[in-house]
Amino acid sequence: MARYSRLPGSVALITLHNPPVNALSAAVRQGIVDAVQRALKDPKVTSVVICGQNGKFCGGADIREFAGPMSGPPLVPMIHAIEAVDKPVAAAIEGVALGGGLELALGCHYRIAHSKAVLGLPEVTLGLLPGAGGSQRLPRLIGLTAALDLITTGRHVSAAEALKLGILDQVTDNNAVDLAVEFVRSVAGQPLDSRRLSTLPCPCPPDVDSLLDKVMSKVRQRSRGALAPVACVQALRAAASLPYAQGMEKERELMATLFNSGQARALQYAFFSQRVVGKWSLPSGASWDNSTARTISKAAVIGLGTMGRGIVVALALTGISVVAVETQEKQLAEASRVVPAMLQREAGRRRLATPPGVISFSSNLQDVSEVELVIEAVFEDMSLKLQVFKHLASVCRPGTLLCSNTSGLDIDQLAAVTQSPGLVVGMHFFAPAHVMKLLEVVYGPRSSPEAVATAMQLGKRMGKVGVAVGNCPGFVGNRMLKPYLEQANFLLEEGATPQQVDEALEEFGFPMGVFRMSDLSGLDVGWRIRKEAGLTGPGVESTRTRQGRRYSPLPDQMCEAGRLGQKTGKGWYQYDGPGGRVARSDPWVDIFLETYRAEHGLVARSITPEEILERCLYALINEGFNILQDAVAAGPEDIDAIYVFGYGWPRHRGGPMFHAGQVGLGRILERLNHHHSHPDVPHLKPSTLLRRLVAAGSPPVQKWREFINKERVHSQL
Numbered sequence: 001m002a003r004y005s006r007l008p009g010s011v012a013l014i015t016l017h018n019p020p021v022n023a024l025s026a027a028v029r030q031g032i033v034d035a036v037q038r039a040l041k042d043p044k045v046t047s048v049v050i051c052g053q054n055g056k057f058c059g060g061a062d063i064r065e066f067a068g069p070m071s072g073p074p075l076v077p078m079i080h081a082i083e084a085v086d087k088p089v090a091a092a093i094e095g096v097a098l099g100g101g102l103e104l105a106l107g108c109h110y111r112i113a114h115s116k117a118v119l120g121l122p123e124v125t126l127g128l129l130p131g132a133g134g135s136q137r138l139p140r141l142i143g144l145t146a147a148l149d150l151i152t153t154g155r156h157v158s159a160a161e162a163l164k165l166g167i168l169d170q171v172t173d174n175n176a177v178d179l180a181v182e183f184v185r186s187v188a189g190q191p192l193d194s195r196r197l198s199t200l201p202c203p204c205p206p207d208v209d210s211l212l213d214k215v216m217s218k219v220r221q222r223s224r225g226a227l228a229p230v231a232c233v234q235a236l237r238a239a240a241s242l243p244y245a246q247g248m249e250k251e252r253e254l255m256a257t258l259f260n261s262g263q264a265r266a267l268q269y270a271f272f273s274q275r276v277v278g279k280w281s282l283p284s285g286a287s288w289d290n291s292t293a294r295t296i297s298k299a300a301v302i303g304l305g306t307m308g309r310g311i312v313v314a315l316a317l318t319g320i321s322v323v324a325v326e327t328q329e330k331q332l333a334e335a336s337r338v339v340p341a342m343l344q345r346e347a348g349r350r351r352l353a354t355p356p357g358v359i360s361f362s363s364n365l366q367d368v369s370e371v372e373l374v375i376e377a378v379f380e381d382m383s384l385k386l387q388v389f390k391h392l393a394s395v396c397r398p399g400t401l402l403c404s405n406t407s408g409l410d411i412d413q414l415a416a417v418t419q420s421p422g423l424v425v426g427m428h429f430f431a432p433a434h435v436m437k438l439l440e441v442v443y444g445p446r447s448s449p450e451a452v453a454t455a456m457q458l459g460k461r462m463g464k465v466g467v468a469v470g471n472c473p474g475f476v477g478n479r480m481l482k483p484y485l486e487q488a489n490f491l492l493e494e495g496a497t498p499q500q501v502d503e504a505l506e507e508f509g510f511p512m513g514v515f516r517m518s519d520l521s522g523l524d525v526g527w528r529i530r531k532e533a534g535l536t537g538p539g540v541e542s543t544r545t546r547q548g549r550r551y552s553p554l555p556d557q558m559c560e561a562g563r564l565g566q567k568t569g570k571g572w573y574q575y576d577g578p579g580g581r582v583a584r585s586d587p588w589v590d591i592f593l594e595t596y597r598a599e600h601g602l603v604a605r606s607i608t609p610e611e612i613l614e615r616c617l618y619a620l621i622n623e624g625f626n627i628l629q630d631a632v633a634a635g636p637e638d639i640d641a642i643y644v645f646g647y648g649w650p651r652h653r654g655g656p657m658f659h660a661g662q663v664g665l666g667r668i669l670e671r672l673n674h675h676h677s678h679p680d681v682p683h684l685k686p687s688t689l690l691r692r693l694v695a696a697g698s699p700p701v702q703k704w705r706e707f708i709n710k711e712r713v714h715s716q717l
């Protein structure tokens with residue numbers, strides 16, 4: 001709703017009221033329409049201020065309403081009516097003015113904000129465009145170039161930047177509503193024509209077409225296959241070239257297309273998933289709202305390889321003091337040189353003045369004795385990690401939280417060598433750890449709710465999307481990756497090339513296909529893990545079946561040939577030299593694959609992009625269902641957030657489990673059955689949960705949690 005009040009004198013105050021962010025629900029829109037009418041009719045009112053309850057102007061359209069039929073007054077005419085009012089209307093912006101919230105403010109004649117306010121048109125991140133006139137009014141206010149930046153990225157800007165851009169008329173450190181009231185009183189009676197943005201021309205640079213073409217190719221490259229950024233550029237082209245009314249017509253057409261696209265639904269689902277995973281719960285019943293987190297001010301990181309260095313930076317950026325320990329002198333010296341520069345760079349990128357945390361480097365594990373939390377980030381080797389944990393258990397004071405950055409080893413085994421297994425959790429970061437948003441917080445059977453809550457809260461302080469997951473080999477992300485990689489390798493055996501597989505996946509929206517990605521991260525990482533698992537190495541017979549399952553030795557043979565990826569200048573592709581970044585296809589790989597197939601009596605067949613996607617993605621999705629069935633992830637949103645924030649799953653496709661729902665669970669089941677029945681593709685046996693969901697009529701993804709819980713109660717899973 002919106003409250004109307006008459007302030008002493010002649011100012012009407014309209015206050016949006018819809019906690020927590022005063023989103024523009026049907027009731028709020030109706031409230032605004034009624035209040036504006038009242039202000040118009042009251043002859044004693046000479047000016048109007050619109051503000052939001054509880055220090056938040058408005059978080060935009062109510063995203064929850066997008067799922068159902070629209071009711072209440074529409075936004076566009078409501079904002080037009082405000083712009084047309086013949087008494088000055090000012091938006092008093094505190095907290096946030098985002099999306100429809102900023103569009104509402106752009107319909108006002110003046111905008112006055114608190115210095116801590118944040119503004120933006122983030123609709124593009126929800127698969128939409130600023131469809132309440134924002135795509136036409138903002139460029140008229142701040143010029144085409146700046147509007148293209150804001151609207152195609154959806155980035156939030158500070159009040160200071162908004163003032164500089166010309167979005168705001170005034171900024172105050174004091175009460176923005178008081179200032180707005182004072183301001184509108186002072187301008188009452190003055191002409192408003194030049195304040196109505198819809199009547200202004202759009203300031204454009206001389207080479208407007210080349211600017212628009214450049215931005216269009218940039219957005220297409222940045223978010224391959226995403227519709228909204230393209231539509232945003234089209235709407236801005238209309239703003240630059242058409243009169244306002246025709247521009248609005250174009251905005252309406254584009255918005256209608258986007259609104260009904262699966263991509264908008266996927267992105268809105270991703271928005272809510274990100275929030276759902278913060279409300280974690282464990283099978284024990286412990287959850288975010290009944291567990292207490294400790295506030296950490298002093299932490300340590302053990303191991304200063306690539307991951308450890310990134311974790312040190314991520315911690316230091318929050319203001320935590322970090323003891324960074326590395327026992328190898330050479331590595332320590334390098335880290336002491338590199339980490340401060342990384343910190344400086346990242347602080348600059350985040351526009352933080354000076355990195356607030358204090359880092360001390362040490363080669364002595366004894367120096368962690370006073371910290372409250374340790375993150376172990378040594379080499380991925382269980383015996384080494386056990387040694388470190390035993391040592392930590394004897395060095396740290398009682399009550400210290402011990403975390404491991406393992407990417408898939410058993411947390412419980414690590415906990416078992418400490419005196420307080422309840423204080424052990426996994427904190428699985430993703431490289432580069434100071435940049436990537438995902439953090440898997442891994443709880444073992446003995447991890448305490450306090451330890452999980454602390455790791456989740458620490459993740460939030462570091463700006464991560466933390467997802468609490470159960471303990472199993474590979475946890476969620478890497479466990480699902482395994483069948484995906486396996487199928488990609490099998491496809492090479494059957495006739496595909498690395499380029500064909502990568503192209504299909506990149507066309508789907510991944511920033512990098514599986515083989516390009518392997519080259520980037522190094523083929524030796526998986527090789528070492530497979531050697532430890534006894535799947536390859538001296539004495540292991542070179543067959544295509546290992547430990548009772550189909551196995552492709554292709555990646556092992558690449559490593560044996562010294563082709564470890566970008567670092568050696570050769571992998572699935574060739575590069576200009578070691579450390580080269582530009583992948584080119586390599587005839588050596590074609591001959592290698594042909595020889596391999598001939599040796600194993602395999603006849604290459606032609607493989608379609610559809611089969612590549614089905615084999616790779618459905619294998620991954622199927623494992624996702626197994627993970628839900630095993631209660632390793634609490635719900636499909638957890639898996640989807642992990643894949644969107646950590647594995648490059650295209651956000652406009654929601655995540656693997658959401659995608660399964662979009663494709664249709666029946667179809668996924670049918671294709672898995674089809675591939676599974678093929679004699680040489682034995683790893684695609686459909687999960688029981690998938691079968692049960694299909695049998696239950698394929699409920700929407702939002703209902704799966706409830707379904708799984710019911711099935712579990714009735715022991716069907």
Ligand SMILES: CCC/C=C/C(=O)SCCNC(=O)CCNC(=O)[C@H](O)C(C)(C)COP(=O)([O-])OP(=O)([O-])OC[C@H]1O[C@@H](n2cnc3c(N)ncnc32)[C@H](O)[C@@H]1OP(=O)([O-])[O-]
Pocket residue numbers: 020021023059060061062063064075096098099100101122123126128129130131132272275276
């Ligand atoms: C149609 C014409 C064109 C216009 C299109 C638009 O405006 S599109 C919209 C353009 N606007 C945007 O894209 C802005 C989207 N919002 C944000 O970016 C952030 O929420 C924030 C910066 C406003 C506050 O961050 P924060 O960390 O302080 O808090 P938090 O993030 O945890 O959220 C708290 C609670 O509020 C909920 N909720 C939030 N916004 C909306 C909404 N618009 N609607 C409904 N609900 C919303 C959120 O789900 C959560 O609910 P829960 O889990 O408690 O049940």
